[in-house]
Amino acid sequence: MLWDVAQYERAAGRAVAAVARYVARSQAGQGPAVSAPPLDDVLEELDLRRLVRDGGLDADGFGAWLETFLERSTRLHHPGELAHQVASPDMGAALADLVHGAINQPMSIYEMGSAANAAEAVVVEWMCERIGWGPGAGGVLTHGGSLANLTALLAARAAAAPSAWSDGVDGDLAVLAPPSAHYSVKRSVAMLGLGERAVVPLEVDDYERIVPAGLEAAVERAAADGRRPVALVAAACATSTGLHDDLDAIGSFCRERGIWFHVDAAHGASALLSEEHRHLLRGIDRADSVVWDAHKMLRTSSLCAAVLVREAPRLEAAFQQRASYLIYEDPQAAGPDLLGRQVECTKAPLGLKVLLNLALRGERGLGEYVAEQYAKTLRFWETISARDGFECLCRPESNILCFRYGEDAALQVELRERLLEEGRFHLSSTEVSGERWLRVSVMAPATNQATIEELLDSIERLAGERGLRQEAGKA
Helix, strand or coil, X not given: CCCCHHHHHHHHHHHHHHHHHHXXXXXXXXXXXXXXXXXXXXXXXXXXXHHXXXXXXXXXXXXXHHHHHHHCCCCCCCCCECCCCCCCCCHHHHHHHHHHHHHCCCCCCHHHCHHHHHHHHHHHHHHHHHHCCCCCCEEEEECCHHHHHHHHHHHHHHHHCCCHHHHCCCCCEEEEECCCCCHHHHHHHHHCCCCHHHEEECCECCCCCECHHHHHHHHXXXXXXXXXXXXXXXXXXXXXXXXXXXHHHHHHHHHHHCCEEEEECCCHHHHHHCCCCHHHHCCHHHCCEEEEEHHHHCCCCCCCEEEEECCCHHHHHHCCCCECCCECCCHHHHCCCCHXXXXXXXXXXXXXXXXXXXXXXXXXXXXHHHHHXXXXXXXXXXXHHCCXXXXXXXXXXXXXXXXXXXXXXHHHHHHHHHHHHHCCCECEEEEECCEEEEEEECCCCCCCHHHHHHHHHHHHHHHHHHHHHHHHHHC
16 A cells, blocks of 8 residues: 555654644643652543544644643653653654654664664764774664673673574673673573573662772682672663762772673763763773763664674674574674674664764764753752752762652652653652662753752652641641
8 A cells, every 4th residue: 555645745744843832832841740649641632542443534634633742741851851861852863753654664683774784873972972982992872771781792692602592601700790680681690591590689889889908708609609700780871860880890800800891871871971060981991892882972763772892703702693585604704783783683773863863963963962951960969958848868979869858758759650640750769779760861951950949849848838737737
């Protein structure tokens, strides 16, 4: 069935206009930051079950339907959207998604999308250069940091146990990681057949940063359990706190001991673009593999993550497989195909989103965005710390900040839930060393000092209402 191109132009025009209004209103702080009514209400409001079964949505009806859809969407451009490490997408990424939706380039195979393949190649090359690696480095873009961590640990496993792909693992391998490592690390270890118990926890300080002096003891504990390290995982920065491990010291230890050094820099690697903040990642060039999510601080729409390796052949060694209809025996005959170094077969043209963001803002512009978000978060730390009843975990190193009102863990959870119900502010919560904290990720350029002052006012009001209810209950 051929496209009705005229109908596409009408519908796309209405979509662009509706999304533009949505972004403009979101940036201005109009409407709720988050809208999460019960699922059944959303199903009914959008008439989803009927549309799935009967169809019938034409260009004329699409505009009104899309307006409702947008009203039930979280506004990542909204100043009060502070919950998660998800980009407020820039225009370049938005345009790339618009183009991809029509042309659909599954560019893992070069002949299925040469321009998209070239875009990924230059983005990966640029990322490797920013890390500080030489021309032998390489990598791929993949659909998310979890898949990127899995791919990196596959490469580490291949280096430590080359026969694991064909013969499986013997239960003598370990991955050294802090308890605060992203959940995808432990999940990846289990998926690799090592089992969760293969994760040997590293000693951390009160802020859950790796203690370099404790690394030797972790290796000894692994050896006492009959295991040898496949890899050591460090964070730059940690998901919960936004704090950075000492990559320089950890990298030196791994180099001396011959241990694969993996840096989960999904969030923090973008600080390499800021002259003021790149020192936070000193030593990242010592890593054997790095994860860098563009859909966090490079303002790229989800999903787009890079798994990068200091020695490009390490990725090919991770996937020891052939398929005559896709993966050619002679790599030179296939061109720059990507199937031999990634999990996915079909893959979206992820590099185009990063490329257009860079083309629009330039490397300097994206670095200025990172610096601005980090600087705002530091000002918020100063504001919150000076306000009676509030406490911050520590001085922030990035755009992630943990704080609380009072010390009651249940109160922090209730405050988050009440704010979510009201919709004006959306923030998350986390535990650090067994203590419950509220947590903000300052991602939207529209978030400012007035935002944080209003948030603190709202928290005080909600806590006061809770206190009144408790007093009434006692009476």
